[in-house]
Amino acid sequence: MSFDLRILEAISDVPAASWDALLAHEPDRATPFLRHAFLSACELSGCAAGAGFAPRHLTLWRGRRLVAAAPAYVKDGSEGDFSRDWEWAAAARQARVRFYPKLVLTVPFTPATGRRFLVARGVDRAAAVAALVAGARALAEEERLGAVQVLFPLEEEAGALAPLGLAARLDFQYHWANRGYRAYDDFLARFSSKRRNQLRRERAAPGREGIEIATLRGPRLAEDAAALARDVEDLHRATVDQMAWGMRWVDRDFFERLLTGMPDAIEIVEARRGGRRIAAAFNVASRTHLYGRYWGCREEHPFLHFNVCLYHSVEECIRRGVQVFEGGAGGEHKLARGFEPAETWSSHLYLDARLDGAVRRHLEQEVPARREALLRWQADAPVLRHAGAAD
Numbered sequence: 001m002s003f004d005l006r007i008l009e010a011i012s013d014v015p016a017a018s019w020d021a022l023l024a025h026e027p028d029r030a031t032p033f034l035r036h037a038f039l040s041a042c043e044l045s046g047c048a049a050g051a052g053f054a055p056r057h058l059t060l061w062r063g064r065r066l067v068a069a070a071p072a073y074v075k076d077g078s079e080g081d082f083s084r085d086w087e088w089a090a091a092a093r094q095a096r097v098r099f100y101p102k103l104v105l106t107v108p109f110t111p112a113t114g115r116r117f118l119v120a121r122g123v124d125r126a127a128a129v130a131a132l133v134a135g136a137r138a139l140a141e142e143e144r145l146g147a148v149q150v151l152f153p154l155e156e157e158a159g160a161l162a163p164l165g166l167a168a169r170l171d172f173q174y175h176w177a178n179r180g181y182r183a184y185d186d187f188l189a190r191f192s193s194k195r196r197n198q199l200r201r202e203r204a205a206p207g208r209e210g211i212e213i214a215t216l217r218g219p220r221l222a223e224d225a226a227a228l229a230r231d232v233e234d235l236h237r238a239t240v241d242q243m244a245w246g247m248r249w250v251d252r253d254f255f256e257r258l259l260t261g262m263p264d265a266i267e268i269v270e271a272r273r274g275g276r277r278i279a280a281a282f283n284v285a286s287r288t289h290l291y292g293r294y295w296g297c298r299e300e301h302p303f304l305h306f307n308v309c310l311y312h313s314v315e316e317c318i319r320r321g322v323q324v325f326e327g328g329a330g331g332e333h334k335l336a337r338g339f340e341p342a343e344t345w346s347s348h349l350y351l352d353a354r355l356d357g358a359v360r361r362h363l364e365q366e367v368p369a370r371r372e373a374l375l376r377w378q379a380d381a382p383v384l385r386h387a388g389a390a391d
Contacts, residue, residue, distance in 0.1 A: 022118035031114030037261035166347035229256035235296030
């Protein structure tokens with residue numbers, strides 16, 4: 001049976017139940033970021049538009065049934081999509097080749113790997129993905145866009161897109177992997193003695209300052225949504241606004257919509273001193289993964305950031321059997337704290353044949369070189385290098 005392609009200019013144009021049914025059979029691989037509630041929070045809060053994301057969601061229908069979809073947005077730049085394509089854009093501009101606007105199949109300001117093509121159970125995935133890619137290409141041509149990019153897909157998706165004309169690009173982030181730890185000390189045992197002692201000192205630092213750290217999750221989040229959203233946003237703003245390069249993609253409305261719309265997938269790590277909330281990390285969680293997203297504080301204390309954003313949640317992942325903790329983009333400090341280099345992928349198609357050919361030739365050399373470098377880097381990661389070694 002053929003598909004009926006429809007381009008939606010708002011996620012609210014499709015019922016939440018219809019959209020979420022596409023990922024119900026693989027919620028962990030799709031991640032909570034592909035849920036209707038998360039995309040709605042991005043759009044209805046105005047945060048997506050504020051960051052330059054104009055919705056063009058690709059959907060496939062059979063009659064009145066939604067059978068496949070890909071969240072997609074038109075962008076006039078690359079801020080907030082974490083595509084890291086500025087050099088390519090600059091080269092295109094110098095050659096007077098159209099690069100922007102571009103069509104990105106991704107989640108706004110969310111560099112987390114997961115499904116980018118949602119296909120209902122029982123529907124031919126290969127056929128649906130091919131139809132969605134054809135729809136993306138046709139949309140790009142119709143709107144005179146310079147590129148189609150699929151950002152942070154699963155590796156298998158990036159591989160499946162190559163025969164459809166999208167060249168794969170390899171990048172990396174720092175992720176924590178649960179290697180069957182029974183307790184936090186099992187994790188620390190994988191470090192050298194010197195590093196292990198340093199991590200213990202850092203982990204104990206907040207307690208010496210009278211700071212208590214805890215994770216808030218469950219029904220209480222929705223009950224306290226307005227107050228929590230206000231506090232989290234105030235903390236996040238206070239921190240981001242101090243950074244010369246800081247980008248405040250999200251606001252109070254965004255946080256409140258998530259707390260009320262999908263509290264089952266939200267965790268807030270809070271730090272309190274004297275009963276007052278002085279720092280918090282706003283995280284997203286699935287059954288298998290934890291995703292670090294937004295941090296903020298109103299008081300500076302030694303190692304507070306590492307404890308709220310990393311150490312406490314690592315210990316919680318071990319306690320709850322969570323397999324992977326993705327701490328977000330960037331942050332080389334994570335490497336020394338037990339996070340390992342992990343592959344991330346993107347796929348690229350450029351409408352101008354000259355630019356497309358140049359990018360493909362570049363990636364033919366870059367991908368193997370990066371894969372080899374990542375293998376060497378992973379082998380040298382502190383948590384792996386000292387695993388099983390005598391002190």
